[in-house]
Amino acid sequence: MGVAQQEHEASARIGLAHYVAAWGALLALALASFLLSRAGLPEPWSLIVALVIAAVKAALVLLIFMHLWAHRGASRLALGVATTFIVALILLTIADLATRFPIANPPESPRARARLESLPPPPWTPEPNQEPDRQPHYRNP
Amino acid sequence: MSAPASARLQQHFESLPKQAHAARLGMWIFLATELLLFGGLFVAYAAYRYLYAAEFARASRHLVTWIGTTNTFVLLTSSLVVALAVHFARHGRGRLSATMLAVGLGLGLAFLGLKALEYAIDVREGLLPVRFLAHRELSGGGAAVFLSLYWLMTALHAVHVTIGMGVLAFVARLSWRGVFSAEYDTPIELGAMYWHLVDLIWIFLWPLLYLVG
Numbered sequence: 140m141g142v143a144q145q146e147h148e149a150s151a152r153i154g155l156a157h158y159v160a161a162w163g164a165l166l167a168l169a170l171a172s173f174l175l176s177r178a179g180l181p182e183p184w185s186l187i188v189a190l191v192i193a194a195v196k197a198a199l200v201l202l203i204f205m206h207l208w209a210h211r212g213a214s215r216l217a218l219g220v221a222t223t224f225i226v227a228l229i230l231l232t233i234a235d236l237a238t239r240f241p242i243a244n245p246p247e248s249p250r251a252r253a254r255l256e257s258l259p260p261p262p263w264t265p266e267p268n269q270e271p272d273r274q275p276h277y278r279n280p
Numbered sequence: 281m282s283a284p285a286s287a288r289l290q291q292h293f294e295s296l297p298k299q300a301h302a303a304r305l306g307m308w309i310f311l312a313t314e315l316l317l318f319g320g321l322f323v324a325y326a327a328y329r330y331l332y333a334a335e336f337a338r339a340s341r342h343l344v345t346w347i348g349t350t351n352t353f354v355l356l357t358s359s360l361v362v363a364l365a366v367h368f369a370r371h372g373r374g375r376l377s378a379t380m381l382a383v384g385l386g387l388g389l390a391f392l393g394l395k396a397l398e399y400a401i402d403v404r405e406g407l408l409p410v411r412f413l414a415h416r417e418l419s420g421g422g423a424a425v426f427l428s429l430y431w432l433m434t435a436l437h438a439v440h441v442t443i444g445m446g447v448l449a450f451v452a453r454l455s456w457r458g459v460f461s462a463e464y465d466t467p468i469e470l471g472a473m474y475w476h477l478v479d480l481i482w483i484f485l486w487p488l489l490y491l492v493g
Contacts (some may be wrong), residue, residue, distance in 0.1 A: 235407065
């Protein structure tokens with residue numbers, strides 16, 4: 140019995156109860172995500188919690204609503220490859236930004252600003268121009 | 281009464297299950313490319329959230345969270361309804377399936393209506409992208425970048441919702457005419473997969489845009 144036939148029969152085994160149960164779980168997870176976001180967790184954790192809950196919801200939608208649980212073969216690979224490369228792209232981009240010299244970041248960003256403000260003041264400040272209308276000197280006019 | 285399922289078999293496939301398997305694989309590959317399309321925007325979001333974490337949180341609090349949250353529940357329910365439609369189509373209940381697809385379409389329309397209302401509120405409050413940002417409390421690069429990403433990502437998502445609704449309407453018409461059965465359900469399954477992808481993307485958009493602060 141080939142992959143196609145297995146897939147067809149496995150798809151048929153996902154029934155009404157599975158869909159409704161998945162929907163209930165999705166609503167509960169959405170509610171949990173909302174309440175946890177209002178709970179004021181410290182910064183890295185609030186993002187991690189949000190992403191973990193979103194990943195679980197995504198898994199429910201993929202496996203049950205989209206029948207990935209039943210589909211066999213290269214279908215799973217297509218999705219796995221796309222997800223892997225998006226995650227790699229995000230992680231490597233953030234690694235790039237995290238390992239730059241701080242002032243190589245956009246000037247308004249906290250990392251650049253913190254660095255610029257932590258610099259010691261310059262050893263001298265130029266005198267203000269007392270005669271703003273005066274023509275500048277040139278060595279060889 | 282429509283032609284029997286065996287009439288759908290193309291001459292280059294050995295059997296209907298193999299044809300359906302190939303169709304599903306093709307759809308998964310297409311959905312993977314759609315994920316990569318949004319992936320680019322998610323990478324931009326990740327990069328700028330890393331750089332401007334506090335500004336993102338502040339700007340996010342000014343979005344209309346109740347609309348975003350309601351839209352989440354609307355889309356999740358529409359996914360259930362569409363999955364049920366595929367289930368009923370497989371069991372030969374074409375009219376019930378088409379009715380469920382119509383409910384899904386109605387929910388999609390509700391999503392777009394709420395989105396339009398939200399955009400109107402955002403424009404009125406001056407929560408606009410890039411240099412058009414004119415909010416009384418928000419200013420600066422970080423907030424402008426957040427709002428640019430918000431507008432881009434949600435607008436692209438809304439375009440996909442609209443396309444998905446077109447697909448569902450097309451498939452609903454086929455289902456009403458009794459075309460689908462346990463042997464042949466490929467169009468409705470693939471159309472449903474596209475709709476579930478739209479829901480999947482919103483599952484990630486919602487916490488990243490609305491629940492930051």
